[in-house]
Amino acid sequence: MMIGSGWGIYNDSVIVHGLYFPQAVRIGSWAAESLLWHFAAMWVLALNGLAYLIYGFATGRFRERLLPIRVADVIATVRETLLFKIAHDDLTVYNAVQKILYIVAILAGVLQVITGLAIWKPVQFSGLVELFGGFQGARLAHFLGMAVLVGFLAVHVTLALLVPQTIRAMLTGGPRLRAPGAGGSR
Ligand code: HEM
Incomplete structure (x- = not known):
């Protein structure tokens, strides 16, 4: 939208x-x-995004899923991807490149809200506008943020289509996880 x-x-x-x-x-x-x-x-984006960020930080989900990122893992994942050996046996564990891409997408979303506010209310948020070197700078940053998100979406959707069970996981909230050491699921 x-x-x-x-x-x-x-x-x-x-x-x-x-x-x-x-x-x-x-x-x-x-x-x-x-x-x-x-x-x-x-409003949908901002409220949803806020809930997502609060949840991600408060529950430790971001730290658990998106960190750490090791250079050796990035190199290994790039090599495997180029050889079309994309590991997807456990959908709840992200590879190093996925982690980087998700962090970039989250940051681009935040950038969109900040630059969006700057160009929506440039007088009230004049401090923000200055941060981007003026109205045109903020507008350009808003446009580049969109380009990053479009690029992310293209790669993300293509890769998801190549591994169809990820589409089901995305739409239904993911596979059931076994609690460590417990027999049941959570
Ligand atoms: C709170 C969030 C956002 C606000 C307040 C906002 C606000 C605005 C405003 C005021 C404009 C008009 C700029 C002008 O007059 O030239 C604009 C343009 C635009 N926005 Fe947003 N926006 C938000 C989020 C987003 C997001 C998430 C995307 C895409 C991922 C996006 C993509 C665009 C694009 C492509 C334009 C046209 C660029 C231009 O010609 O300036 N915006 N936005």
Whole structure:
């Protein structure tokens, strides 16, 4: 929703000369309508994102799943991926490249909210605008954050389609985990 409506807003005043998004991939038939969609969906994103971040930090899930990242593991995972030997016997354990990509995606999401606030209310959030070197800088950072998330989505969805049981896990909340040392499941 944020990407499609963002592309609708973008077309009104392009950042990359010659780059326009066709109507088929835009949400909203013209910029003002896209902006309305953008602001409506922004609340879903921000509230969901906040709940996700609080949950991730408070329960230790982020530390447990996304850390540590070792250089040797990154090299080994890249090599295995290039040889199409993607390990997926345990979906609850992320490989080193997955960890990096998830952290990048979370940070890009946070960047989108911060730069979004800056370009939405540049007077009230003038400090934020200054952080990005002015309105155009914040706008550019907002656009680049979108590009990072689109790149992430493309890789993420492609890899998920290659390992179909991950799609089921993503939609249903993941496989049941065995509690360490216990016979039952949690
Ligand atoms: C709280 C979250 C967000 C807020 C408050 C926000 C706000 C805005 C505003 C005010 C604009 C219009 C900029 C202008 O007038 O030029 C805009 C544009 C845009 N937004 Fe967002 N946004 C948010 C999140 C996102 C996210 C998550 C994405 C995509 C992943 C996104 C993608 C875009 C794109 C592609 C544009 C068009 C770029 C441009 O032409 O400036 N936004 N956003």
